[in-house]
Amino acid sequence: MSTAAATEEMRDRIESLLADGLPTEVFPRADTHEQVMAYTRRLREEGRSLADKLRIGGFTLTPVEHEGMRQICRSCMYYHMRRKWCVLPELDVPVEPEWSCRLWRI
Ligand code: SF4
Secondary structure, eight states: OOOOHHHHHHHHHHHHHTTOOOOOOSSOOOOOOOHHHHHHHHHHHHHSSSSHHHHHHBBSSSSSEEEEEEEEEGTTTTTTTTEEOOOOOTTOOOOTTBBBBBTOOO
């Protein structure tokens, strides 16, 4: 399978898991440095499977409004626009511009 096909397969899998109701920890968001450190540590220690990453990361298929900000991948500093990829090392997954996670950062 080509890299592009594998990427799209993973993107589809993420979408299916979330659309099928995988519970994720959408809140609390990573508002503080301590929360960022705690969630990224958990991702390193517990985020072995794709489902674990989505759960700990608090992924959603729709935008999340939080403290007056629309937190979506497209506006996140970890979003790689051309690849449509989350480059936060602890996540490192394909994403869509309108998805969101609680590690969103501007
Ligand atoms: S860290 Fe940013 S780019 Fe990565 S999944 Fe979360 S919101 Fe999207």
